[in-house]
Amino acid sequence: MPDATELELIAQEVRARHGDDVVVGTTYYREQATLEVKPEAVRDVIAGLRERYPLLMSVHGCDYLPEEPRFGVHYQLLNMRNPDRLCVKTRVGLENCEVPSIVGIHPGANHQEREVYDMFGVVFKGHPDLRRILMPEDYEGHPQRRDFPMGGEPVLFTHNEHQMPRWYD
Amino acid sequence: MTDRPLDIPYREREKSVTMERLERPDLPIEGTTVPQDTELFTINLGPHHPATHGVLRLLCTIEGEVVRDLVPLVGYVHTGIEKSCEKQSYWKVIPFVERMDYLSYYFNMGAYCMTVERLLDIEVPRRAEYLRVIHWELNRISSHLFWLATSMLDVGAITMLWWGCRERDYVLDLFEMSSGQRMHTRYFQIGGVVEDIPPGFDRKVRDFLALLRTRLDQYEALLDKNEIFLQRMKNTGIVSEERLLELGVTGPLLRATGNPWDLRKAMPYSAYADFDFKIPVGKVGDNYDRYRVRMEEMRQSAAIVEQALDGLPEGPWITNNRKVALPPRHELATSMEALIHHFKLVTEGMRVPPGEAYVAIESPRGELGCFVVSDGSSKPARVHMRDPSFVNLQALRDMAVGGLIADLIVAIAMLDPILGGIDR
Numbered sequence: 001m002p003d004a005t006e007l008e009l010i011a012q013e014v015r016a017r018h019g020d021d022v023v024v025g026t027t028y029y030r031e032q033a034t035l036e037v038k039p040e041a042v043r044d045v046i047a048g049l050r051e052r053y054p055l056l057m058s059v060h061g062c063d064y065l066p067e068e069p070r071f072g073v074h075y076q077l078l079n080m081r082n083p084d085r086l087c088v089k090t091r092v093g094l095e096n097c098e099v100p101s102i103v104g105i106h107p108g109a110n111h112q113e114r115e116v117y118d119m120f121g122v123v124f125k126g127h128p129d130l131r132r133i134l135m136p137e138d139y140e141g142h143p144q145r146r147d148f149p150m151g152g153e154p155v156l157f158t159h160n161e162h163q164m165p166r167w168y169d
Numbered sequence: 170m171t172d173r174p175l176d177i178p179y180r181e182r183e184k185s186v187t188m189e190r191l192e193r194p195d196l197p198i199e200g201t202t203v204p205q206d207t208e209l210f211t212i213n214l215g216p217h218h219p220a221t222h223g224v225l226r227l228l229c230t231i232e233g234e235v236v237r238d239l240v241p242l243v244g245y246v247h248t249g250i251e252k253s254c255e256k257q258s259y260w261k262v263i264p265f266v267e268r269m270d271y272l273s274y275y276f277n278m279g280a281y282c283m284t285v286e287r288l289l290d291i292e293v294p295r296r297a298e299y300l301r302v303i304h305w306e307l308n309r310i311s312s313h314l315f316w317l318a319t320s321m322l323d324v325g326a327i328t329m330l331w332w333g334c335r336e337r338d339y340v341l342d343l344f345e346m347s348s349g350q351r352m353h354t355r356y357f358q359i360g361g362v363v364e365d366i367p368p369g370f371d372r373k374v375r376d377f378l379a380l381l382r383t384r385l386d387q388y389e390a391l392l393d394k395n396e397i398f399l400q401r402m403k404n405t406g407i408v409s410e411e412r413l414l415e416l417g418v419t420g421p422l423l424r425a426t427g428n429p430w431d432l433r434k435a436m437p438y439s440a441y442a443d444f445d446f447k448i449p450v451g452k453v454g455d456n457y458d459r460y461r462v463r464m465e466e467m468r469q470s471a472a473i474v475e476q477a478l479d480g481l482p483e484g485p486w487i488t489n490n491r492k493v494a495l496p497p498r499h500e501l502a503t504s505m506e507a508l509i510h511h512f513k514l515v516t517e518g519m520r521v522p523p524g525e526a527y528v529a530i531e532s533p534r535g536e537l538g539c540f541v542v543s544d545g546s547s548k549p550a551r552v553h554m555r556d557p558s559f560v561n562l563q564a565l566r567d568m569a570v571g572g573l574i575a576d577l578i579v580a581i582a583m584l585d586p587i588l589g590g591i592d593r
Contacts, residue, residue, distance in 0.1 A: 021347065029524050030287050056417055057529065058555035060540045076527055076555070080414075080428075083435045087527060105452040107416030111556075111563055119251075134592055143252055146550075150256060 004028040010052070010086070011035060024091075034074075034087040042090050043100040043126075046075060053077035053086050056106035061116035065146040069093035075102070075109075092122060101127035111134050111143050120145035197258055208219055209237060216245045220323045220578045223588025227577075234573050239566045243559075247592040254552040258518025262361055262552060266539075269554055271592030272315055275301075275308040276532040278357045278552070280539035283438065284528040285359045288521050288543050291490055295482045297361035298440040303374070303441075303477045303531075304347070304356060306470040310381065311340035312533040313463050313470075317388065320582030326392060336384050339377050346370055359519070360494045361487030371478055378471045383573045385467060402457035406568040406580040410454065417560045418568075420535025421462045422584065426454030432531040439530075444476045456576075458495075459583040466533075493519050518547040534558055534585055556590040562593075 007117040011026050014035070022045065037045045046056070058076040069091040077086045092099060101124035103110050113124045114133040121142035124130055132139060141148055209232050212440035216226040224245035230238035250269055254262045266281045267274040279301060286293060293301075306447030318333025341351040347366050348354040357364055392398050410426040423430055429448045433441040451458025489492045495514055496507035523545040529538040542551040561584060568580040 030290060030526055032287075032526060034525070055414055057419075057536060058417075058527070058538050058540070058560075060527075060551075060555070062525075062540075062542050062551040062553070064542075064550075072542075074525075074527075076540075076542065080435070085527075085529075086487045106417065107415050108560060108563060110279075111559060115559075122273055132244075134247040136244070143249060144551075146255075148252075150252060 002032075007033040007035065007086075008010060010049075014045055018044055033149045034089050036089045036091070039073075039092045039099045042073075042075070042088065043102050043105065044156065046077070046088060046102050047105050049077060049086070050090070050105065052122060053079050053084070055080060055108055056095075056102070057085075059109055059112035061120040061122060061144065063120060063144065063146045064091070071097065071122050073099055073116060073122060088089060098123045098125050100125050101130075103127055118142070121145070172351070177428060211246045212476060213361060214577070216242075221317060221581060222294070223591075225562075225581070225588055225591075227581075228296060229569075229574070229577070234575075236572055236574060236577050237570050239577070241324060241562050241565055243562070243588070243591050245592065246588050249550055250518075250572060250593045251554070252501050254549060256548065258547045259521060259549060260514075260518060262549060263357065264353065264361075266552065266554065267355065268589065269593050270532070270534070270556060270558065270587045271352070272312045272587055273532050273534070273537075273590075274310055274353050274588060275304045275357065276537050277539075277572060278355070278439070279439075280528060280530050280532075280537050281541070282357045282359050283530065284526050284539040284541045285521060285549075287526040287528055288524055289359070289493060289519070290522075290542060291360055291488055291493060293361055294485045295440070296365075297483045297486045297488075299350065299481050300362045300366060300486060301357060302440050302444070303366075303474050303481075303483045304344070306474045306477070307340050307343060307374070309533045310467050311337045311471045313467050314340070315464065316533070316582075316585045320579075320585070321392065321398075323578050324398060326395070328391065329388065331490050332384070332388065332391075334418075336381060339380070340535055343370070343374060343377060346373065358494065359488055361485070363487070365486045371449075373479075374474060374478060378475055382468070389464065397456070401575065401579055402455070402460060404453070404455050404457075404575045405572060406583065407454050408455045408564055408567045412567055413454075413564060414561045418535065420533070420557055420561065420565045421459055421466065422561055422564065423457035424448065425451035425462045427452055432529060432536060438528075440477070441473075443480065444473045444474075446473050456579050456583045477566075520545065520547050521549075529555070532557055533561070533589075534587070535561055554593060557592065558586040558588075558590045559582075562586050563589060577589070 007026050007028055011023050018041055021040045022038055027034040055078040057078045060074040062072045064070055064072055071092050073090050075088045099122055101113055112125055116122050117130055118132040118135050119142055122124050209230055211230050214227040214229055215221040216224040227243040228240040229236055250265050254265050265280045266277045269277050274386035314333045314337040318330045321329035344354050345351045345372055348356040410428050413423050427450050429450050433449045434448055446469045449462045451462050491510040498508055500507035501511055519542040523543050525542045527538055527540045529536045537557055540553040541549050544550040565584055569577040
């Protein structure tokens, strides 16, 4: 894990390479280093960090309601040679809910970006195949959003399937 | 009730199926130089197919018997576990996450508990760490045994199904002994484990490990000299190390290519730094290497369990932080404070300081990461599992394209996907 000082150095490096306003902030919390960047710069920053962190392990989405900007997308980067992790994070609001896709750099992000899109509705620009992955194709809404109600969904039987939204179209 | 429009073509109803590439036969298949012609056709393998190890649907484009393209379609057992977790207090989430990857439940709850412990910044007693390692490794053995049983069934070695399940049952007996449950034991708690191991557990585990070693030799005698088995396994489904790393694949799949990446060694967590064990690696990265790596991993796990039993420290098995762990039963009768803590924990649950944490451990299938966001209340704001099967599944196309359908079945078996973990 990079310590707090090293995280600042990484942030400096990113600022020098991509411009001063790219880095929104750095957090070092419970031995975890997080670099928050602007959504439009995510792809470039992760590409720039490839030397240091060549692997992408995970992409998480989360909803910070009622905070603004509302959604967070986290990328867990890993270096296998000197075992080390860095979390790159970005926040997008409900309006203009777009993040550039990093599938071009890390093909392994494909499924997980689709999952974040499915669950939160964050659109990954440039993703080769941005479809729902876990929910049905005709599902309406993004279920992991905090304001998406739990339960109350009618169970599908043969007698009521005709009333279900867009079931047969 | 509306009229059902039956005249809509099937292809339009099935929107996930992209037929574009088949409608443009002049284009080569994506990622290959194979020209498309009328010989190609698309079939569904699954979702209900015994060889897909769950409800995995594979859309295969085949040319004769050769797989030319493959798209995995998942989501058939999506149950919204992550959403359900947001409505539970922290300690009630444990049984939920256990049911994600239903063959490695100790790993799921272990990853979750470690993440919450990281957020709470509490220390877990040494004895609890050792007990966790013992159960993790027994779980790894049982998971690999079930993998061996079912995947050898796919290859045609039907005897292995009964042999593998027979030995796995011994492990489930051990789990029943320590926690009362055979699967989904809820044995790990935030701050330690729920109970100490009962008397006699030690001896039973050692008996099992001795038995396991002879059994593993028997399995290998059955499989490793079988010409049909070797022909189906050797030099099939090869994927290079670079490609696997690009796809984020970890676990036995990656180790089979010769990369010794194992979080237990690389970034030791819990008590793994105390034990002496080796990381088995393969050479070629074919299906046979994947099989060999897992077989050897079981022997190494057995060695770790034995060392953990030998060095099991005395002491408490759960933290004495009363804001996190329930007070011992006998204190409730005498101490008002204990009663209040008990009441607060059972009714409201613990409050976790706001923050985010990601903790990754080595599950039988690769890196199992848990990401928890806390907003300061007694319920998590977000629980996300980076399930290894979900990420590893992306390698299936590389493993299968260019091979026969029969090799595809072996590739699925050696990938060892657990659909409960993929869909959550």
